Every structure is written in C-alpha cells, then in structure tokens.
Amino acid sequence: MSVTRRELFSRLRSGGLLDEAPLNGLALAARGHEEDSALSFWGQAGGRGRGAGAASQAAAPSIKLSSNENPMGPGRAVLNAITGRFGETMRYPFNVSPGDAQLIETIAAQHKAKPENVALGAGSQEILKVAVWGYTSPARHLVTATPTFENATGTARRMGHPVVEVKVDGQFRLDLEGMLANARGAGLIFVNNPNNPTATVHSGAAIRDFVERVRRISPDSVILIDEAYHEYVTDPAYETAIPIALNTPNVFVARTFSKAYGMAGMRIGYAIGMKDTVRPLARLALPFNISVLGTIAALTALNDPKHMAAERDRNTQARDFTQKALDALGCRSTVSHTNFLFTNVGRSAAAFRTACAAQGIQVGRDFPPFEGSHARISIGTMEEMQKAVAVFRDVLAPANVGGGERA
Amino acid sequence: MVTRRDFVRTVGVGAAGALSTSWISARGREDSVWSLVEPGLQAQAPGPIIPLSSNENPMGPGQVVLDAITSAFGPAGATPGRYSSATNDLRDALAKSLGVTPANITFGCGSTQILRTSTHVFTARDKALVGTIPTYEECAGYADMLGHPVRAVSLDRNFRADLDRLLDASRGAGLVFYCNPNNPVATYVGARETKEFIARVHRVSPETTILVDEAYFEYVTHPDHQSMIPLAIEDPRIVVARTFSKAYGIAGLRLGYAVGHPDAIRKMNAWDNASGTSSLNVLALHAGIAAIGQGPAFVDAERARNAAARDFTIKWFADRGMRSTESHANFIFTNIGVPARQFRDGCAAKGVRVGRDFPPFEQAWCRISIGTMDEMKRAVAVFGEVLGKPGAIVAA
Ligand SMILES: Cc1ncc(COP(=O)(O)O)c(C=O)c1O
Numbered sequence: 001m002s003v004t005r006r007e008l009f010s011r012l013r014s015g016g017l018l019d020e021a022p023l024n025g026l027a028l029a030a031r032g033h034e035e036d037s038a039l040s041f042w043g044q045a046g047g048r049g050r051g052a053g054a055a056s057q058a059a060a061p062s063i064k065l066s067s068n069e070n071p072m073g074p075g076r077a078v079l080n081a082i083t084g085r086f087g088e089t090m091r092y093p094f095n096v097s098p099g100d101a102q103l104i105e106t107i108a109a110q111h112k113a114k115p116e117n118v119a120l121g122a123g124s125q126e127i128l129k130v131a132v133w134g135y136t137s138p139a140r141h142l143v144t145a146t147p148t149f150e151n152a153t154g155t156a157r158r159m160g161h162p163v164v165e166v167k168v169d170g171q172f173r174l175d176l177e178g179m180l181a182n183a184r185g186a187g188l189i190f191v192n193n194p195n196n197p198t199a200t201v202h203s204g205a206a207i208r209d210f211v212e213r214v215r216r217i218s219p220d221s222v223i224l225i226d227e228a229y230h231e232y233v234t235d236p237a238y239e240t241a242i243p244i245a246l247n248t249p250n251v252f253v254a255r256t257f258s259k260a261y262g263m264a265g266m267r268i269g270y271a272i273g274m275k276d277t278v279r280p281l282a283r284l285a286l287p288f289n290i291s292v293l294g295t296i297a298a299l300t301a302l303n304d305p306k307h308m309a310a311e312r313d314r315n316t317q318a319r320d321f322t323q324k325a326l327d328a329l330g331c332r333s334t335v336s337h338t339n340f341l342f343t344n345v346g347r348s349a350a351a352f353r354t355a356c357a358a359q360g361i362q363v364g365r366d367f368p369p370f371e372g373s374h375a376r377i378s379i380g381t382m383e384e385m386q387k388a389v390a391v392f393r394d395v396l397a398p399a400n401v402g403g404g405e406r407a
Numbered sequence: 408m409v410t411r412r413d414f415v416r417t418v419g420v421g422a423a424g425a426l427s428t429s430w431i432s433a434r435g436r437e438d439s440v441w442s443l444v445e446p447g448l449q450a451q452a453p454g455p456i457i458p459l460s461s462n463e464n465p466m467g468p469g470q471v472v473l474d475a476i477t478s479a480f481g482p483a484g485a486t487p488g489r490y491s492s493a494t495n496d497l498r499d500a501l502a503k504s505l506g507v508t509p510a511n512i513t514f515g516c517g518s519t520q521i522l523r524t525s526t527h528v529f530t531a532r533d534k535a536l537v538g539t540i541p542t543y544e545e546c547a548g549y550a551d552m553l554g555h556p557v558r559a560v561s562l563d564r565n566f567r568a569d570l571d572r573l574l575d576a577s578r579g580a581g582l583v584f585y586c587n588p589n590n591p592v593a594t595y596v597g598a599r600e601t602k603e604f605i606a607r608v609h610r611v612s613p614e615t616t617i618l619v620d621e622a623y624f625e626y627v628t629h630p631d632h633q634s635m636i637p638l639a640i641e642d643p644r645i646v647v648a649r650t651f652s653k654a655y656g657i658a659g660l661r662l663g664y665a666v667g668h669p670d671a672i673r674k675m676n677a678w679d680n681a682s683g684t685s686s687l688n689v690l691a692l693h694a695g696i697a698a699i700g701q702g703p704a705f706v707d708a709e710r711a712r713n714a715a716a717r718d719f720t721i722k723w724f725a726d727r728g729m730r731s732t733e734s735h736a737n738f739i740f741t742n743i744g745v746p747a748r749q750f751r752d753g754c755a756a757k758g759v760r761v762g763r764d765f766p767p768f769e770q771a772w773c774r775i776s777i778g779t780m781d782e783m784k785r786a787v788a789v790f791g792e793v794l795g796k797p798g799a800i801v802a803a
C-alpha cells in the first residue's frame with residue numbers, strides 16, 4: 001500500500017483500530033433534540049467553542065447507529081462530578097483524590113475482589129491489546145470467533161501470531177464446541193459474551209462448562225471473556241463470568257465504561273481475574289492511562305446503580321421497538337442482548353448502509369461472512385429509532401428488496 | 408509457570424516482580440496502579456498539601472482550554488458517550504503550529520505511550536537502550552520488561568549528560584534516550600552540542616535511533632535553545648517526544664506526541680498508536696486543540712512565571728549553602744545534605760510533598776517541583792524547619 005493511501009486510510013479510521021466505519025463530519029453532528037435538556041450548564045456550554053458537539057457545519061443532522069454507543073451519554077450525576085474537578089486537570093491521576101487507585105479499589109469491591117485483581121485500560125481495547133501482546137506468540141495461537149469484535153484478531157495478525165477463527169453457529173451464537181476443539185495449545189481464547197456484532201449471548205452454565213473443559217485439555221491457555229455489553233443483557237440465564245475468573249487460573253473478564261455507562265469518549269475499561277493472570281496485563285498497559293476526569297466519571301457512575309438499571313430499560317424498550325418494526329418488514333434479527341441488532345436485511349450490508357446514509361441514518365459496517373445479508377444497527381434513543389425505522393421502512397419496502405439502489 | 412514463559416517468548420515480561428536494574432528499583436512508582444499492589448509508596452499528609460513531586464504546572468491549563476473541555480461535552484453533555492473523531496483535527500492543528508505535516512506526528516496517551524512505543528520499535532534483545540543515569544525511567548523500565556538490554560551512563564560533574572561517554576555507549580545500540588532537559592537533574596544541553604552529538608552517533612552507529620524527549624522544552628531558559636523537531640522530520644533516526652502534561656498543564660488528561668520522519672512515525676504506528684477510538688479521550692483531544700490555539704504567548708508567560716519561582720527557590724537554598732544544578736525545567740535538583748527520604752518524610756508531615764529517591768544521588772539530593780510563587784514561599788518555610796535552617800537566616 002502506498003504511503004498516501006495508507007495515510008488516507010488511517011485518517012479515515014481516525015488512526016484507530018476500531019472496527020467502525022469511517023466517521024464523517026455528520027457523525028457527531030448536532031443532536032438538536034437533546035438541546036432542550038434540563039442540563040442548563042451543558043446547554044449553555046455547548047453553544048460556544050469548538051467542542052465535539054459543536055460540529056455545526058454539518059448540513060443535516062444525522063443519526064449515528066454504527067458504533068454501539070450509548071446515545072444518552074454518561075448522565076447528569078457524572079457530568080456534575082466532572083465539572084467539579086476541572087481545577088485538577090494539571091495533576092497526574094495518582095495525585096488526585098479520589099484517583100485511579102480509588103477507582104481500582106471501587107471496581108474490586110464491587111466484585112468482592114482485591115485491587116490486585118483489577119487492571120485498568122484506556123478502554124477495554126487496551127486490555128484486549130495487551131492480552132494479545134502478552135499471551136499469544138508465534139507458537140501460541142489466538143482462538144476467536146467470526147464474526148466477533150476483531151480487535152484481538154487484528155493485534156495478533158499484526159504481530160504475526162497465528163489466529164484460528166471459528167464461525168458462529170446457526171443461531172449466530174459463539175460456537176463454543178468449535179472453539180474448544182481449537183483450544184489445545186492456544187495462548188489466548190477470546191470469548192465475547194454477548195457477541196459483537198451478532199448480539200447473542202451464552203448462559204452462565206454454558207460459559208462455566210466451556211471454561212472447565214478448556215482447563216482440562218489446555219490448562220495453560222488464557223481465556224478472555226469480553227463482557228462489554230454485560231449491562232444490557234436481559235436473558236435470565238446469563239451470568240457474568242467474573243466469579244469464575246476470580247477463582248480460576250488463566251481466566252479473566254474484560255469490562256468497559258464505553259457502552260451502557262455512556263463514556264466511550266472517556267476511554268475506560270478494565271480486566272478482572274486472579275492476580276497472576278491480571279498482573280501482566282497491568283504491567284503491559286500504560287501507567288496512568290485513565291484521565292483524572294475519566295476517573296471521577298467512572299467512580300460516580302459506579303455509585304449510581306439506579307442510573308444503570310434505567311439505562312438498561314431504556315435500551316430494551318428502544319431495541320424491542322426497532323426489532324418489532326424490522327420483523328414487520330420481514331427482516332429477522334438475532335436474539336439481541338446488547339445495544340444493537342444484527343438483522344437480515346435481505347440485501348448486502350453495503351447496499352442497506354448506503355441507502356440509509358442517504359437519509360441521514362448511519363448503520364454498521366460489513367461483518368463477513370454475513371455482509372451479503374446482515375446489517376448491524378446500534379440502538380439510539382427511542383426518538384432516534386422512530387426516525388430510523390421510518391427510513392428502514394422506506395429502504396426495506398418490499399419493492400426495494402434486492403435492489404439496493406436508492407429509490 | 409508456563410504463563411510467565413510465554414511472556415518471555417513474546418514480549419518478554421519474564422522478570423515480572425523481579426526487576427533488577429537500578430533504574431527500575433529506583434522507580435518510586437509514580438505509578439499508582441502498582442503502588443496499590445506494592446503498597447506504602449505514597450506518603451499521606453494531613454490537610455491541604457503543596458504537591459511539589461510530579462513536575463506539574465501548578466497553574467493548570469489556560470481558560471480557553473477549560474472552555475474547550477466544557478464544550479467538548481456537547482449541548483446535552485452526551486458527547487462523551489461517543490468515540491471521538493477529533494484526532495485528525497488535533498493532528499492538523501499541531502502540524503500547523505509546528506510547521507510540519509500530519510504524517511510527521513503520532514499521538515500517545517501521555518508521552519509515556521510514545522516512550523514505550525519507541526522502546527518497543529527501536530530496541531531488541533541485541534539492540535540496547537542507552538541513557539543517562541539518572542533519567543526518566545519509562546524507557547528503561549519498559550526495555551527491562553521486554554528483556555532488552557539497558558546501558559546506563561553516568562552524568563558529568565555538573566549533572567549534565569556526558570556526551571562522550573553516551574556516544575561510546577551508543578555504538579550498536581537500538582535507541583538512545585536523550586532527555587533534554589533531563590528529569591530528574593534539570594540540566595540542559597544546548598542545541599549546538601546536541602546536534603553535534605546526534606551527528607557523531609550517526610557516524611559511529613548509523614542504525615541507532617535517538618529519542619529526544621522534550622517534555623520540559625517550554626521551560627528552558629538557555630541561550631542556545633532549539634527544538635530538534637526540524638532535524639527529526641528530515642531524519643528517520645531521530646524522534647522527538649513532547650507532552651501536554653508539563654507547561655500546558657493537562658497532565659491529568661493524558662496527551663503526548665512524537666514528531667519524526669514519516670518512516671519513523673509509520674514504524675511506530677505499525678506497532679501501536681493512539682486516537683479517539685483507542686487511548687485518547689475526547690476531552691484531551693479538544694483540550695489539546697485549544698491549548699495549541701493559545702499560541703506562544705501562553706508558553707512565554709508560563710516560562711517566565713516558572714523561572715521566577717524557580718530562581719526564588721534556588722536562591723533560598725543557595726543562601727543556606729545548598730547547591731542546585733542549573734535548572735531549565737519546572738523542578739530543581741538540590742543538594743540538601745541529608746537523605747532524600749528523611750527530607751521527604753519531614754516535608755510530607757508538614758504538608759509539602761517533594762520528589763522521591765533518585766539513585767545514585769538519594770543520599771544527599773532531592774528533586775523539588777516548582778509550584779506557584781506563593782506555594783514556594785510557604786514551601787521554603789517548611790524546608791527551613793525540616794533542614795534546621797529557619798527563615799530567620801535569610802540574607803536578602
Ligand atoms: C465486544 C467489545 N469489546 C470491546 C470494545 C471496545 O470498547 P472500549 O475500548 O471502548 O472499551 C467494543 C467496542 O465496540 C466491543 O464491542
């Protein structure tokens with residue numbers, strides 16, 4: 001690839017490794033419907049300066065349903081807490097109180113663990129990255145799924161470490177049997193539960209059984225259970241794997257504040273597991289990787305469980321509404337336990353995406369091997385989903401099926 | 408344990424828990440994450456403290472930066488819920504202000520990420536890291552973790568980098584960590600001498616990369632003061648590291664960058680890089696853009712403010728017979744005549760936090776960050792009590 005193309009490519013992708021489609025100016029465009037929010041401080045603040053929210057050059061407001069973000073943001077309690085701390089932005093995170101040490105303690109306490117069981121990451125992506133750095137090698141492969149969150153896959157490939165991708169099963173769930181069959185001698189096994197982009201979840205019992213069987217045939221393999229969407233799960237059979245991780249060697253769970261907690265822009269995630277498993281991750285992750293404002297935001301959010309319950313309900317309602325509307329159009333979605341749907345749109349994801357984008361709705365990128373039929377649609381606010389569904393109806397109307405071109 | 412061995416084979420974190428170079432054992436852990444696991448390293452003081460231990464800007468960022476952070480939340484405060492696409496805006500703004508192209512720049516979650524990435528990319532098991540001792544330890548600590556050799560070179564009599572010895576050590580090395588001004592000793596090597604040194608390294612060891620860490624660049628008051636950025640963009644064997652943590656006053660937001668030749672930047676990006684979808688938070692991105700927008704006036708004022716408080720503090724010590732090195736940073740390195748630990752504990756008990764041990768000078772020297780003039784006036788009163796040299800002796 002030529003220099004310029006590479007650069008262009010990386011600029012389109014914001015220089016990051018994230019699996020998202022290129023962001024354009026519209027992505028962060030004016031979110032007019034939120035302007036009448038009661039948050040007077042923020043309402044006032046938003047009007048001036050060149051904040052991310054002030055991408056006022058955008059021609060028309062666009063609704064971003066492409067990155068599995070929380071459209072509500074972190075919520076008022078968190079915002080209020082952050083503003084109180086502006087005077088400490090010149091201090092390193094270890095020099096403020098509460099600081100990153102307290103964040104680690106609070107996360108640990110929430111899971112009845114010790115600080116030594118927790119490692120912070122600048123987003124859970126940093127956790128995934130250092131896990132691949134540390135736990136795979138030319139001789140110890142990565143076992144992952146396809147499709148799944150591809151961060152670990154990309155990191156391993158760039159290092160030249162072998163990767164075994166196991167296709168999801170007929171219900172678009174992780175094929176745990178298939179992954180088990182490839183576990184022997186693996187360095188790292190990436191289990192995304194619920195799975196992005198297919199939205200499906202495995203029960204606590206299934207995960208426990210998987211871990212036990214991997215441990216029997218390949219006890220040195222490390223199992224990473226990525227629970228980025230944990231807070232959105234509504235399946236009663238689901239359980240977090242954190243208790244397993246805290247009691248089983250070579251197992252850890254990754255969590256993030258980017259999804260239900262509404263802080264993708266703040267870059268905070270963590271790993272939790274037994275000390276020997278987590279400690280190498282903490283050493284490979286950057287020191288003081290969480291900003292002082294991110295620290296206070298996360299601490300405040302952790303102390304507000306009611307907000308999280310409300311956010312889950314809000315998402316569930318908007319998700320159900322969207323899923324039913326798509327069902328009515330003959331477009332079936334997988335059983336979602338996340339803040340996105342994986343939907344058979346009866347045409348290529350590219351065609352669907354382009355048609356939606358033309359009407360101001362951004363949906364997810366291609367997810368091979370299902371890019372010929374399935375699209376990933378993140379769940380926005382109910383109001384956004386009502387607008388989006390109107391566009392989906394237009395784009396997916398029976399007359400348009402198979403066409404893909406804009407009517 | 409097999410897990411450990413895997414680390415040795417891959418990134419080589421084999422020495423976990425048993426790091427041995429003096430650089431590493433010298434790390435007082437400015438890293439709170441590990442101070443939790445290895446407790447007892449953070450001194451606690453009752454009541455309000457004057458933090459003179461981490462070389463921060465006591466004034467904080469300018470008002471326009473705070474305004475930018477505020478507006479980065481968006482109209483309803485929801486923008487932090489989104490991954491940020493502002494990395495390229497920051498890159499463009501920075502490129503313009505430095506007179507380089509966007510391809511010359513890569514970002515880090517603090518310059519710490521730049522230092523680690525450079526160490527990863529430019530050192531190897533047979534390509535050592537070279538630096539002075541003491542210096543800022545991030546590169547050495549990371550090289551040690553990777554199992555890459557580290558060569559340390561003593562300073563000269565004036566606590567400046569001994570360039571002849573550094574040159575000798577650089578032969579065949581992967582990376583020379585050239586911290587200028589040098590933390591913790593605060594000394595600076597002028598631009599002419601630095602350029603000569605780089606040319607000599609290139610001559611004797613053409614494959615060796617030089618990482619010029621200009622974290623304290625903005626605070627330098629030396630007559631021969633120039634950035635190595637103009638050299639770096641022309642030469643794939645020179646990389647300059649910079650940070651917004653010091654003069655720009657946003658250490659808490661975590662933003663640093665590297666400037667170099669596109670080939671060097673590409674190599675670094677191929678291993679790791681930072682953006683609004685990886686390790687850079689949205690508030691840092693917008694704060695950085697605003698910080699650059701302040702122009703040179705902000706930095707000039709901050710340099711002058713720091714120099715005045717620094718001169719005052721150095722003079723206070725000199726008047727009592729205690730020598731400091733020639734500081735071009737926002738901290739001083741001073742011969743207090745007693746072990747740093749004793750001084751530190753005494754100060755901490757009275758609400759002033761000063762620097763940790765810096766071997767091999769921990770028996771008599773201490774690093775003291777420069778706060779505001781008011782803070783320094785209160786701090787020297789405490790220093791006087793702790794060192795048994797009360798303010799009454801003040802000559803001036
Ligand atoms: C499964 C999964 N893990 C991790 C991430 C990364 O999140 P972050 O780095 O923002 O925590 C994502 C984001 O889309 C994800 O879907």
Ligand SMILES: Cc1ncc(COP(=O)(O)O)c(C=O)c1O
Pocket residue numbers: 461462516517518519520543586590620622623649650651652658661662663
């Ligand atoms: C010389 C030097 N380089 C780099 C850093 C790292 O700073 P940051 O990661 O905040 O940019 C420091 C911090 O003290 C330093 O003194």
